[in-house]
Amino acid sequence: MKHKLILTALLSGGFYMANAQQGAKPEDTEKWEPVPKVVTAGKTGSEAPSDAVVLFDGKNLDEWVDVQSGSPAKWDVKDGILTVNKSTGNIETKKKFGNYQLHIEWKVPANITGTGQARGNSGIFLASIGKGDAGYELQVLDSYNNKTYVNGMAGSIYKQFIPLANPTRPPGSWNVYDVIWTAPTFKADGSLNTPARVTVMFNGVLVENNIELLGPTQYIGAPGYRQAHGASPIKLQAHGDKSEPLSFRNIWVREL
Numbered sequence: 001m002k003h004k005l006i007l008t009a010l011l012s013g014g015f016y017m018a019n020a021q022q023g024a025k026p027e028d029t030e031k032w033e034p035v036p037k038v039v040t041a042g043k044t045g046s047e048a049p050s051d052a053v054v055l056f057d058g059k060n061l062d063e064w065v066d067v068q069s070g071s072p073a074k075w076d077v078k079d080g081i082l083t084v085n086k087s088t089g090n091i092e093t094k095k096k097f098g099n100y101q102l103h104i105e106w107k108v109p110a111n112i113t114g115t116g117q118a119r120g121n122s123g124i125f126l127a128s129i130g131k132g133d134a135g136y137e138l139q140v141l142d143s144y145n146n147k148t149y150v151n152g153m154a155g156s157i158y159k160q161f162i163p164l165a166n167p168t169r170p171p172g173s174w175n176v177y178d179v180i181w182t183a184p185t186f187k188a189d190g191s192l193n194t195p196a197r198v199t200v201m202f203n204g205v206l207v208e209n210n211i212e213l214l215g216p217t218q219y220i221g222a223p224g225y226r227q228a229h230g231a232s233p234i235k236l237q238a239h240g241d242k243s244e245p246l247s248f249r250n251i252w253v254r255e256l
Helices: 002-020
Strands: 053-056 064-066 076-078 081-083 091-093 100-107 122-128 135-140 175-182 192-194 197-202 205-212 247-255
Touching: 100 122, 122 175, 135 197
Parallel strands: none
Antiparallel strands: 053 247, 064 091, 076 081, 081 247, 100 175, 100 247, 122 135, 175 197, 197 205
């Protein structure tokens, strides 16, 4: 008898819901505006879509400057590849960005030497907010059979968040980052309004899942939002370790 009462109640509830929908039309829940803009996708995952800003197409460094001096960037460009020149320092984009989608490919040499952090070290600063290594760093490092602290390996948000997996390819192979960056916002008095957030796909594997950053990268001490800023350049690091310099290619960004 108890089961019959439960079944009756369920059927009655369904009848009520059906009655509540009486007179409704499919078009009541259809949305026709705003119409998304048409974007022509690249033929491959590496090729920039039609609305992207191409930051490096293999030909020149016209979109980049030296961080310290603001003069034209002087890293090495050859055969469609951009190689770090450690003697000239970090470079950053001429243009500033807020929220964006970034695609960038990187490779450490097949003959890479060194261990730990001294093995193909570089970084992608998702927002450069000062000279030197100031900003929010997505770590670049040879993490293929190379032990180091896990919040400093490839795919980490340096000294903050450990990657969810380690899909690093062997030295001499190209690695791919696809990044969704949501810039922090600040109140009129300079205090934090909303923190930065980032999602990172590393060789097609999710390694950072819409995480909330604790602030800009801090090599020593705890990070925190101590400096209000707006749209910022994207910066590539010329790390001071003595291992062979790594290379980049196919760098493009879509403003969101």
